[in-house]
Amino acid sequence: MISYVTLGVSDLAAAKKFYSELFADEGAKVLLDGERISFIGKSMAAPMLAVCTPFNQEPASAGNGTMVAFAQKGKAEVDAMYNKAIALGASCDGAPGERIPNAFYGAYVKDADGNKLCFNHFMM
Structure with a gap:
């Protein structure tokens, strides 16, 4: 879709x-x-x-509450993508961990422009 x-x-x-x-x-x-x-x-x-x-030639800015999530195969992959993003210059916006017990594992970073990214795995 x-x-x-x-x-x-x-x-x-x-x-x-x-x-x-x-x-x-x-x-x-x-x-x-x-x-x-x-x-x-x-x-x-x-x-x-x-x-x-x-397009409007105004400065780029991250939307408050806007985030792009990228599905990963498991917790180890979430951790790896989080660490890779940090190594590439992203900043931590939530270290890897279970956010919803036995259901959702995620990690959050912001890129150089403040865009929020999530690497996640649904454990269900």
């Missing part, structure tokens, strides 16, 4: 590098590269992440 999710960024080149490296182990790469927007994913036919400089 989802085609792509867009995150506004202030430095397109840096954002492409961050997200391409973050998801490289999952086979993701820049699939379509435009002047102010780039689409990162495994295939143009699968859900993608787009990073772009805002």
